[in-house]
Amino acid sequence: MPRVFLSGNLKKLAGGAEEIDVEAADIRQLLRVLGERFPDMRPHLEQGIAVAVDGEIYQDGWLEPIAPDSEVHLLPRLGGG
Amino acid sequence: MSTAEKLENGKFKWVGTRPVRPDGVDKVTGRARFGADLFLPGMLVGRVLRSPHAHARIKSIDTSKAEALPGVKAVVTRDDFKEMPSESVAAGEMMIDYRDMTRNIMAREKVLYDGHAVAAVAAASASVARKALKLIKVEYEVLPHVIGVIEAMEPGAPVLHEAMFTEGVEPTPDTPSNIAARNELGRGDVEAGFKKADIILERTFDTAPVHQGYIENHACVASVSEDGKAELWCSTQGHYMVRAFCAKLLGMDISDLRVTASEIGGGFGGKTIVYLEPVALVLSQKAHHPVKMVMTREEVFRATGPTSGANVWVKLGATKDGKITAAEAVLKYQAGAFPGSPVGPGCMCAFAPYDIENVKVVGYDVVSNRPKVAAYRAPGAPISEYAVECVVDELAEKLGLDPIELRLKNAAKEGTQAAYGPKFGPIGFVETLEAAKSHPHYNAPLGPNQGRGVASGFWFNIGGESCATININEDGTAQLMVGTPDIGGSRASMAMMAAEELGIDLDKVNPVIGDTGSLGFSFLTGGSRVTFATGKAVIVAAGNVITDLRERAAKIWDIPVDAVEWEDGFARPTSSNAGEFDPLSLADIAAMAAKTGGPIAGHAQINAQGAAPGFGTHIVDVEVDKETGRVTVLRYTVIQDAGKAIHPSYVEGQYQGGAAQGIGWALNEEYVYGEDGRMQNTGFLDYRMPVASDLPMIDTQIIEVPNPNHPYGVRGVGETPLVPAMGAVACAVEHALGTRLNELPMSPPRVLKAIGAIGEAQA
Structure with a gap:
């Protein structure tokens, strides 16, 4: 099962958990499951975040696959100047 | 030859060359319409x-x-x-x-x-x-006002928004304040990490808000x-x-x-x-x-938005041999009148260049009575990385290590877990450090009152949504349209990629920027994304044109499309089994477009993923005039990983421009406010940005560690060049003076004050 790493405010919203396992085959599923498991996290997820799957950072990449042994990090949405 | 083969062999016709930009004549003759x-x-x-x-x-x-x-x-x-x-x-x-x-x-x-x-x-x-x-x-x-970030955070400070309660703290405060949000990131155990350290340094820095300083004012x-x-x-x-x-x-x-x-x-x-x-x-x-x-x-x-001014506290611990064991920082960023400073990316970037097991960064987004901040090249990163790089430099000095060697001992590489979470893919940070170490600049002799500084920097770079359309005209020329405004020469790089893919001469491709009624949504030109993301869209669009061209050739020859290949600008039968036909050029096929199905075009609409981060290392020499406090930049070298430079001159231009802006940020630029809270230096005579006569020729060295997620290996290059500049200049000034300065800009009055402090201590 993919392992999701949380830090900062998302970690607080997940009850302090730094790592959780989430059954998800793509980013859309991952966000849906996280929102169901941690309703307080939902506004942050809906606001737009970046998702790093095995080091690759995706923004709005709902359909990007997540492998069973993937390492996933949730990050604030990235911009630039 | 496929793109992958060309990349391996370096045999591109257009990519990597330095043609004159398509908009160049209009820009230098005054015809360009701003x-x-x-x-x-x-x-x-x-x-x-x-x-x-x-x-x-x-x-x-x-x-x-x-x-x-x-x-x-x-x-x-x-x-x-x-x-x-x-x-x-x-x-x-x-x-x-x-x-x-x-x-x-x-x-x-x-x-x-x-x-x-x-x-x-x-x-x-x-x-x-x-x-x-x-x-x-x-x-x-x-009403009473408040300008400075520290003053705005104090209890009793004038509150800008009566309904603003700090987010990110538990429990949520029941009184409003100017602290819009607190965020935190980290991993490991910083306390344990500091216990393993033989040396611990901590310093606090202040940076001034600085304006982007674009030469063209807002107009519509x-x-x-x-x-x-x-x-x-x-x-x-x-x-x-x-x-x-x-x-x-x-x-x-x-x-x-x-x-x-x-x-x-x-x-x-x-x-x-x-x-x-x-x-x-x-x-x-x-x-x-x-x-x-x-x-x-x-x-x-x-x-209009400057970027944040800030107060930054940094603490680093390391072993005697220079391995950093723990890093901690607290960032307090001005957001201006409304929440939304770039403190988040500031936190993420602060220690990103380094492989550190124990990290903690706390950030505060603070409003005050100033214009709302806007993005500025690598928003948030130059501030936090400036502070960290200054402490890294001091760490090297205290340990008696070369500052580049210290960085090499701790440098992030492929597989390193970044301080902000995920592991890096292929990156070129070590390559920039090695190149700096062996650069003639690094070992050139220095004169009296001169100092040399080195600093490194990181920025994420992004992808995002882009559209591109290539219409083939009746004479075989190509009209390329993209939806991302050309700021740094992107029309040239887009046309070069289209010409490379289609196998036609560059002067046969005319790139234009479409309006919102002409092309689908394209995210903006920013985040160092255009050459990467819009470039990918152009490559996909060109591929669709080639598919169309092969189909037309198949119809002309009356053979299956699978029996037609596109190579170096010509349709050819894949083998003699398909028949004996003279190759058809793009112009040949375009001339018969009406007879084979109508106009030929290719379009792409993508959300480009897979942007790869940029790392750079800067070397700078300065001389300090101890009578006036003036700092003169004598020599400057920017070394940065571009992945693949499509048009090296415009990559170098980005490197030089970033360094120039960083020099201004480091030495002179700041907003001066009166006691009434009004800005007093609202023109370029008093808001002192560097001009050409303030700067040496800024040398550049392009490192190319390809991004595997782009057909040519492109990484964004627009933002990283600003990130190391303030740290490099600060370290150079400090080495020239023999004392550390903790506040930007290092303007003549501040330098003179620092020299005075030396005098007192020595006395």
Whole structure:
């Protein structure tokens, strides 16, 4: 099962958990499951975040696959100047 | 030869060469049309009335006398903009809240900074508009103000937003404050990490807010028809974002607003939001005439986004041999009048160049009575990384290590877990350090009162949505259209990639920037994304053109399309089994387009993923005049990983421009406020940006560690070059003086003060 790493405010919203396992085959599923498991996290997820799957950072990449042994990090949405 | 084979062999025809940019002639002859260069029949002049107070409640606004002035066609105030609910959306370069945005373009309950827009007029001439502004009577209740970030955080500081309670702390405070949010990231155990350290250093730094300093002021022309449809011409980094913001703020259908991006005289992140555009649209709607609005430089300084000023505390621990065991930082960033500083990326980037097991970074987003900050190259990163790089340099000095060696001992590599979470893919940080170490600049002798500084920097880079269309003309030339404004030479790099893919000469490709009615949504030019993301769209579009060309050749030859290949600009049978046919050029096929199915074109609409981060290392030599405190930059070298430089001259230009802006940030630029909270240096004579005579030729070295997620290996290059600059200059000044400075800018008065401190200590 993919392992999701949380830090900062998302970690607080997940009850302090730094790592959780989430059954998800793509980013859309991952966000849906996280929102169901941690309703307080939902506004942050809906606001737009970046998702790093095995080091690759995706923004709005709902359909990007997540492998069973993937390492996933949730990050604030990235911009630039 | 496939792109992969070309990349391996380095045998490109156009990629990696240095042709003259397609827009070059118009730029140097004055034909290029910038924001203020459009004139429409019956066009009016729009002007903005701005607050003379840093913080005041608006008790009333009386526009009757202005409206009665002959020649005045429309006056707008807060009443002409609908209230927007708080809605935070990912748009532009940073998160925005439409409730704040509508208040920033036109003050509602309060003015929150000197220069905040209060009303605007459209008149037949500039002189009538100016007279009309003087006739608008605004009754203010002046309130106490606060400018500095530390002062704004203190209990008892004047509060800007009575309904703002700090997010990210438990429990949520029950009293409002100027601290909009606290965020935190980290991993490992910093306390345990510091226990393993043989040496621990901690320092606190202050940086001044600095403006992006684009040479072209904000400008636009709006024309609203009686049927509700509107056209807008403006200087922007992203006309699709302008369209989205204006449509939302004014309650329009997106399809009713067509936005054209003019040529742009610099943006650097500062032209990713709207100021004048919604105001011009409402004025035009009320006046039934087109309206042009152009800011003065004073307005740009008083009312448009600089980047944050900040207070940064950094603590580093290391073993005797230079391995960093723990790192901690607290970042306090000014957001300006509304929440939304780049403290988040500041936290993520602070220690990103290094492989550190134990990290903790806390950030505070703090409002104060200054213009709302806007993005500026690598938003947030130059500030935090400046502070960290200064402490890394001091660590090297205290341990007796070469500063590049210390960085190499701790450098992030492929597989390193970044301080902000994920593991890096292929990156070129070590390569930049090795190149710096062996660069002749690094070992050149220094004279008296001279010092050398080295610093490194990191930025993420992004991808995002881009569209591209290639239309093949009847004569075989190609019209390439993209939706990302060309700021740094992207028309050239887009055309080069299209020519490379199609196998035709570069001068047969004419790149243009489409307006919002001509092409699908494209995210803005920012985040170092265009060569990567729009470039990918161009490559996909070219692939679709090639598919079409092969199909046409198959029809002409009456053979299956699978028996046709496209190679170096010609359709050829894949083998003699397919038949004996002379190759068909693109022009040959284009000439027969009508007979084989009509016009030939390729389109792409993508959300480009897989942007790869950029790392750079800078070396700088300075000389300090101890009588005047002036710092002269003697020599400067930028070394950065570009992945693959499509047009090396424009990559080098980005490197040089970033370094130049960083030198200004380090040495001279700052906002000076009076006790009344009004900015006192609202022009380039007093807000001291570096000019050509202040700078040496900035040398560059392009490192190429390909990004595996782009066909040519491209990484973004626009933002990273600013990140190391302040740290490098600060370290150089410190080595020249023999003492550490903790505040930017290191202007002559601050340098003299530092020298005085040395004198006292020595005495």
